[in-house]
Amino acid sequence: MKTWSFAPNRREVLAGLGAGLGAGLGASAAGLIAGGAAPAVTAQLALQARPATLALRPDQPPAPIWELAAVSHIGDVRLKRGDRCEVVFRNDLPVPLAPVWYGLNGPAASDPLRARAPTAPGATETSIISMPNAGTLLADFRLFEDGLRQPARPLPVIAIEANRAAVDRDEVLLIEEWRLRPDGSALPPGRDPKDTAPLYTINGKTSFELSAAAGEWLRLRFINGSQRSVLAIKLENHEVQVMALDGQPAEPFPARNGALILAPGARADVFVDAAASAPFLIHDGKEARQVGRLMISGKLSRAPLPPPQPLPLNDLPEKLDLKGALRFDVALGAPEAGWTRPASFSVSSNPAFRARTGRTVVLALKNPGPATSVFHLHGHHFRLLDKLDDGWKPYWLDTLAIEPGQTQRIAFAATSPGRWLIESVVTDWAAPRLVRWYVVE
Template identity: 75%
Template sequence: MKPRIFHPDRREVLAGLLAGLGASAAGAMVGGATPPVTAQLALQARASTLALKPGQPATPIWELAAASHLRDVRLRRGDRCEVVFQNDLPVPLAPVWYGLNGPVTTDPLRGRAPAPPNAVETSIISVSNAGTLLADFRLFEDGLKHPARPLPVIAAETSPVAADRDEVLLIEEWRLRPDGTAVPPGQDPKDATPLYTVNGQTSFELSASGHQRLRLRFINGSQRTVLAIKLEGYDVRVLALDGQPAEPFSARNGALVLAPGARADAVVDAAASAQFLLHDGKAAQPIGSLKISDQLERRVPLAPPQPLPSNDLPERLDLRGALRFDVALGAPDVGWARPVNFSTASAPAFRARTGRTVVLALKNPAPVTTVFHLHGHPFRLLDKLDDGWKPYWLDTLAIEPGQTHRIAFAATASGRWLLESVATDWAAPRLVRWYAVE
């Protein structure tokens, strides 16, 4: 992919803004009035293209890109990051953060207007957790003229993690028309056919040395499809789900099943070349490969992977004293709305006091699997008998037709937060509600 080149004046604008931010950060440290800025990030909403079909013109897309980073965006837990966002697209947009829990700058649907075309805006985000994050435009689907690529963001742990390599694998889904153009999500795909990429490539190759330990951050960047991915013949050990550490465990049958927007950090010890296989619920297909180029000499054998450092989430949740609410996903008569029509003047799905445990009974009345995302707080998936929970945290959950799942979270971050619901149908609208922690 060849991203659109900055015009010199835009480069100067971004450079000047970042220089100014550095000066303001220094001033804050001297004055002591506010915590210092410890990281800076320049983001750009821009038009681009992606080569998806041999022999056809590159497909026009929109993307959220990091103008300040050549490769992955890497921050650190505890950073106070000042973000410069430049909108070079013809519709109002703003990045929405997934996995950035706790108090953050107000997102566009909770009161802050998205940036108009040609605008440059600044904001501050507090990186309270380490983990794999995602910044995206998916809340603005109603205005997108082309499919949009999200931006993975890594919030590194404050202490080292035992791995030789740390790689992001962003899986994306496209619906291509016969002429090579792509259908944005939320529209009828008609005669378009699905196609999947990893890091923008239809045939992804990851080169590694034998005996290297690889930390692989899998992200389902697709908009509608629950995907399973596996590295054929490997024991894939899961370290984190949706950016939150888990006690390491082996993926069932070696496959990671991810809802749209979900993330999984895993480790593999490279031994032999193998294929990455992707299953979209219909068929398995090779989507990339791990190629072993040489052998790394190790004097000491690799120890089993250890748990990641804690993000200080509560060890236990008070289910006996929890506030309990029923939430029917996507039902228009109970307050769900398209993002373009959303307003916090509508009634909240529920209200909770800070510090309380909240249990939600999520029911999917739709005839297809529906994906739920909770902003602001990670949650535990409760056991069927409501007497315990799975040993990991999530922020995204796929619920099959007619099923009800119960989740629980500690309402620690005050404010107004979003709930998202979208059916796994390309033409289905994305819907939102809100809840309050007071």
């Protein structure tokens, strides 16, 4: 079994880890005695919720923040498609928390609020999650933001393909959004942002630099880790080939003008033929900001590469039965429709809809408000339908921004039984995050 080093509370977390692993092994032994063999654990991940600081202004002390840290890994967390991963979570923050997984279409037991209580302060819990798909995932605490005393950093998690794409580099670029007070401290989301200024970082840096050699074939995994803003991310003077969205392979297509439009929590995997140095620009709908730079060394000595081959597909249906689909209208954020803050959530409320396993579900998502609203579907990925409802875009999503007064139709195959959450939040820093739930029987 792998031994991990922990910081800052090494002794406490190791004690909790041992207790958690012991409990997990005991459960496995009990299953064997009862006549059933539990599937083997193929990966392990130790997570810690802990206080931290981040340098956001050069002329002021680092800002206090909270973070979800992978204390079992150095660098990016990379698991394999098909892994059955034992997750040990230690909560060293003063409020109950649990990791929320975005892009993980696993058992419903992994969905927080509905399936399990958050972990108490000072406690350690062990769970098992499966990685049925390869892709770019995100784990964070955004469902618990009403209780956060500091803004919290999310954690990217990569599930790699069995047959990896032929690239020279595979890099995660986590974009985060901050609201800074005059004293340099950062404001948690869901609060009035008066007297604050927006700031964006890539991988925790206000001026991020990615170095590469001329002619390297780069896979860049962009994650909009912001809490409220729809962002346009652009790499100047490069053709950006979109390969996957929200962790699911897409039919490759070039990003328009090299720019990606990502809702909060959305992810995009792109391939870039590194040819020349160029800035990374972020536009939040008000202004463009340079937040980093691709620095190229040497000279390109070959012709541009041909368009890349698609990534290996995950186990999502090739076609959806739209004619025989169950259809439901969902008004985003409307209190009379059953939306509530996560802290007040209860499964005693009526579900937004019910579906039998194997049925196709079509949702008409209506945004009746005066500002853009972001919708996230837990447990399943969906297709964005064409306006005439006779086809869909050539990619899968789990997160969608819907403009004010607009309706977007999505479709998904209800393949994951259980009770799942859906989220809605307005693109306003002070707006509350709202949840409902749905059932696949």
